[in-house]
Amino acid sequence: MDRQILQERLAALIASTPVGERLPSEPKLAKQLGVSRATLREAMRVFETQGLVWRRQGVGTFVARPAQVLESGLEVLESIERMAERIGLPVTMGELHVQVQSASRSVANVLQLEPGASIVHVARVILVEDRPAAYLEDMVPEGYLTVEEVNGYFTGSVLDLLLRRESPPLGSSRCEINSVAAESAVARALNIQRGDAVLRFVSLLYTVDGKPIDYSLSYFLPGYFRFHVVRRVS
Amino acid sequence: MDRQILQERLAALIASTPVGERLPSEPKLAKQLGVSRATLREAMRVFETQGLVWRRQGVGTFVARPAQVLESGLEVLESIERMAERIGLPVTMGELHVQVQSASRSVANVLQLEPGASIVHVARVILVEDRPAAYLEDMVPEGYLTVEEVNGYFTGSVLDLLLRRESPPLGSSRCEINSVAAESAVARALNIQRGDAVLRFVSLLYTVDGKPIDYSLSYFLPGYFRFHVVRRVS
DNA sequence: CCGCTGTCAATTGTCTGACAACCCATTAAG
DNA sequence: CTTAATGGGTTGTCAGACAATTGACAGCGG
Structure with missing residues (x-):
């Protein structure tokens, strides 16, 4: 078995x-x-x-x-789309922006790249009942993901894309949780006021051998999604 | 061994x-x-x-x-005080309120009690460098915790109190994560404006045999604490 | 009747030794 | 040079056994 x-x-x-x-x-x-x-x-x-x-x-x-x-907890890495599908929430994707950028110093540092290395930047808005509910940004080193791939098969989730092609095998993701006031770009994407409270996940996805492969920022409007985590004693 | x-x-x-x-x-x-x-x-x-x-x-x-x-992740249940101690952040406790209340319908429902059952309600503010950083509320069925116990040994953490007396053995805690606009009571306690963004944890602590023992609401000002969770693939 | 105690079966915790499946480097054959 | 075979090392699994712990029950004395 x-x-x-x-x-x-x-x-x-x-x-x-x-x-x-x-x-x-x-x-x-x-x-x-x-x-x-x-x-x-x-x-x-x-x-x-x-x-x-x-x-x-x-x-x-x-x-x-x-x-x-x-x-349904945060322990298991799952894309927003699959989570929505599982709980029966119909979501669609709005405004998709895909482009190759050169990594800024901070992003290069996080992804363990040389400053200026090429990365694929994917940004999109998740809509629930045609209203913005989340704004997602993914930064992936070029080579793990191509612009064509995204434009071809993209259903809204970079994670699902990386999971589909089984190499490199993914290990785990470290997700930092914050509550922040929306900056202007985020506020515009989510159609809210600057300074409104949003839940932010800053995640770094690693391959099994510990190489960072996806740096992502996720902004969630309160109310649409419920996240939880089970905490064990000792 | x-x-x-x-x-x-x-x-x-x-x-x-x-x-x-x-x-x-x-x-x-x-x-x-x-x-x-x-x-x-x-x-x-x-x-x-x-x-x-x-x-x-x-x-x-x-x-x-x-x-x-x-x-240092959320997977392990740990009180704010111990977490602060571990990362070397000096915290103190301000304004402590302890009282026995009768449970409201919703709280009784969550704790699986009869409506009107007695619960011990503990509310306090956590200070970092004498400035409010978190506001914590705990609701525990009477019998698991007494007012005297809290007033006697309390160092700021209900969890540590429940852990010290080893019965009943604690199992795990389910923690829901939100970003909310501060309501008036919370805003007053944290000395911020009503509507400011705060990170909220709604936690329910269970004994090993699955009985809820502590319903807690935690409000965190952004910046003082960093929470993260490791998410595994499949 | 009540309380205590020893016994015993059931269950999890651990150990031992073995073999299968798999990977990788080395070697041999073509 | 390329390809196939081989062998050592590693994890994955198995069967069987015994130790440690628990809870129930019978038996005994008060």
């Missing part, structure tokens, strides 16, 4: 088990899923780390909360 | 290994740490889930990024 399949089946099991209920014992579950106890335990450790289940020696493994909560 | 010790030693090893470098092979590392390969793999799976390391069959295990990044 594939590892991913195992994780999904376990997630389904956890989701379908009432909170507080005990899961089948490890030997039974391992036999039922057709894997060894060691493999099952390793997979279960992931859910334990995420606070979904809770194990106690001599007693059993219990469901702490439904898996659904996590699936 | 204790599980926590093992995790800490592994975290130290990862932190002291340059990004991109290979870790010792599993058999060697297991022997070196005095645990079996199965146990080591289970522990390592935690770091893999968090995007700290990256394993590839037939090749090895590699460090994806330094552990330090995660340690």
